[in-house]
Amino acid sequence: MSDVRNPLPTGTAVPRNPMPTSGTAEIGVSVPNVSVRGPEVPRTIEALDPVFTVSGLSVFYGDYEAVRGVDMTIGNREITAMIGPSGCGKSTVLRCFNRMNDLIPGARAAGKILYHDEDLYGDHVDPIEVRRRIGMVFQKPNPFPKSIYDNIAYGPKVNGVKGKMDDIVEEALTKAALWDEVKDKIKQNALSLSGGQQQRLCIARAIAVKPDVILMDEPCSALDPIATTKIEDLMQELTRDYTIVIVTHNMQQAARVSDRTAFFTAEVDADGVRHGRLVEFDETSRIFTNPSDKRTEDYITGRFG
Amino acid sequence: MSAQHRTAAPRTSGSLARSRPRYGELAVKVVLLLAALVSVLTTVGIVVALLEPTIEFFSEVGLGEFFGSTTWGPLFNPPAFGVWPIIVATLEITLIAIVVAVPLGLASAIYLSEYATPRVRKVLKPVLEVLAGVPTVVFGFFALTFVTPLLQDVFPFLGLDGKNALSAGLLVGVMIIPIVASLSEDSMAAVPNGLREGSYALGASKMITSVRVVVPAAFSGIVAAIILAVSRAAGETMIVAIAGGFKSVFTLNPANEMATMAAFIAQAGSGDASVGSTAYKTIFAVGSLLFVMTFAMNYLSARMVQKYREVYD
Numbered sequence: 308m309s310d311v312r313n314p315l316p317t318g319t320a321v322p323r324n325p326m327p328t329s330g331t332a333e334i335g336v337s338v339p340n341v342s343v344r345g346p347e348v349p350r351t352i353e354a355l356d357p358v359f360t361v362s363g364l365s366v367f368y369g370d371y372e373a374v375r376g377v378d379m380t381i382g383n384r385e386i387t388a389m390i391g392p393s394g395c396g397k398s399t400v401l402r403c404f405n406r407m408n409d410l411i412p413g414a415r416a417a418g419k420i421l422y423h424d425e426d427l428y429g430d431h432v433d434p435i436e437v438r439r440r441i442g443m444v445f446q447k448p449n450p451f452p453k454s455i456y457d458n459i460a461y462g463p464k465v466n467g468v469k470g471k472m473d474d475i476v477e478e479a480l481t482k483a484a485l486w487d488e489v490k491d492k493i494k495q496n497a498l499s500l501s502g503g504q505q506q507r508l509c510i511a512r513a514i515a516v517k518p519d520v521i522l523m524d525e526p527c528s529a530l531d532p533i534a535t536t537k538i539e540d541l542m543q544e545l546t547r548d549y550t551i552v553i554v555t556h557n558m559q560q561a562a563r564v565s566d567r568t569a570f571f572t573a574e575v576d577a578d579g580v581r582h583g584r585l586v587e588f589d590e591t592s593r594i595f596t597n598p599s600d601k602r603t604e605d606y607i608t609g610r611f612g
Numbered sequence: 613m614s615a616q617h618r619t620a621a622p623r624t625s626g627s628l629a630r631s632r633p634r635y636g637e638l639a640v641k642v643v644l645l646l647a648a649l650v651s652v653l654t655t656v657g658i659v660v661a662l663l664e665p666t667i668e669f670f671s672e673v674g675l676g677e678f679f680g681s682t683t684w685g686p687l688f689n690p691p692a693f694g695v696w697p698i699i700v701a702t703l704e705i706t707l708i709a710i711v712v713a714v715p716l717g718l719a720s721a722i723y724l725s726e727y728a729t730p731r732v733r734k735v736l737k738p739v740l741e742v743l744a745g746v747p748t749v750v751f752g753f754f755a756l757t758f759v760t761p762l763l764q765d766v767f768p769f770l771g772l773d774g775k776n777a778l779s780a781g782l783l784v785g786v787m788i789i790p791i792v793a794s795l796s797e798d799s800m801a802a803v804p805n806g807l808r809e810g811s812y813a814l815g816a817s818k819m820i821t822s823v824r825v826v827v828p829a830a831f832s833g834i835v836a837a838i839i840l841a842v843s844r845a846a847g848e849t850m851i852v853a854i855a856g857g858f859k860s861v862f863t864l865n866p867a868n869e870m871a872t873m874a875a876f877i878a879q880a881g882s883g884d885a886s887v888g889s890t891a892y893k894t895i896f897a898v899g900s901l902l903f904v905m906t907f908a909m910n911y912l913s914a915r916m917v918q919k920y921r922e923v924y925d
Contacts, residue, residue, distance in 0.1 A: 310699060318741075405814065407809065407812065410808075410812060412729060426662070435815050435816070435817055436815070438813055438814065438815045439814070442813060442814065443809075443813035445806060445809060445810065445813075446780070449804070449806035449807055449810040451810065451811070451872065452805065452828070453828070461811070461816075461824070462815065462816075465817075465820050465824070509810070512664050513814070516815060542727045603769075612861075
């Protein structure tokens, strides 16, 4: 399916939407040469092969409704980016996909998220099983204070994975493009690695349990540009096997890596309460060249946020 | 004052040297230094005070008899100075206390830090800490008048003496639970939440996250808590004096009455030995030995923490 919508060779990490890189001003609505999709590709707002189907999702922290009424789909083996100003609820929505919000006392989700055809918030669903299938990479690299090897082996071990652990560790680190850098110091403490390496280790750790989806919550915000490029290249590689959802503050990053983009913003309702809202969800090239909502246009052209 | 500052014309010339002396700063520094020195000087004072009578003691008794025989009775006639019975009693009661306090203390800490809701924690933690404030004499009488009879009824085959090491050790253990629990909980609460989230995101349960991520990350704090608790247990006097007794028998059986080093010091120091006598100097020799044992324990534990701790920053 993804081949139809991504007519790019998948052998190397080719940016999905090559953008001019000379600054935000160029990501404007009027930039003519941004789109990479040929005119023969039909436009599809909704993913054709959804992994997640979100309908009427609202998230509450106690009585406070942090996010209201989100509808979107996450396509299989696609990269979906969620962008928007701070406090617009994009991380909150992301953390619903692996039921991470369950860990926050008082957090509650209303509405529906279907994972394939199963209700993610159904009574029979075990959040631990959900998180085994849907991995997560966090904003700040959070390797365990253990050896590189033990960091990778942790997930497979706690999930009772059978098989030769050495091979599992090597495979995960290779997939995360970290093996060559760490193979001689695999027993060293993971915290001796650089920030970028730590973040790739966290990606490798997520891969090691063979998830279906990888959620990334601003994975590059604590990294320098070179490390960021490496992570972005890695995401392009991983999308052959995994569905990726990424929250980012970096609009160029969303434009570079994603197939679809969801733009969130915060709205103040009649009672003066702020809620996160999904403003627009569309193919990334469309969002960045011809958004249908004025607020999206203002945000990506830098007039807001 | 501050209004004056604001309206004053900006100084455009003049030296950058201190415009007026700041005596307060110096005074504060001296007071703080003295405060820090009090405990250091007390420790030095204890060592000096212990050293002289200890040296005198060993010139009268000799290391050979002290460490070479197994009959203890400095207050008897003829006196016996084989120190092993009270060392064994001290170690045994400390061991029983550790066996009680470490699992229960750690379990409480894990519950408080990882499982309890904030509301439950807000109630439970102070209650637990109150236990640390119970005078040890209360624990001692509780052991003597409640725990020992109970154990004698429930486990008659143990053949417990009226005063015994088992009850004393159990209650010393209960006494140090709050130290283990409270300090361990502090260091577990200090583990960054990102580590827990990383573990949960891999499909780990709460129990696995607690045991395999949080506890190892808080390891140095937990060991520090246990060291402190063990030192308290080894030096505990009132509980062992009341519930453990003063009779020195060279035995490993915790059903027997046995005097610990601290219990002996309390007994001899409370007037059973006349000042200047050999028995009196024994108090200082035993005190020195207890001091050295505690110090060695702390040193070894500190080395162990250095070796195994997992630094997360």
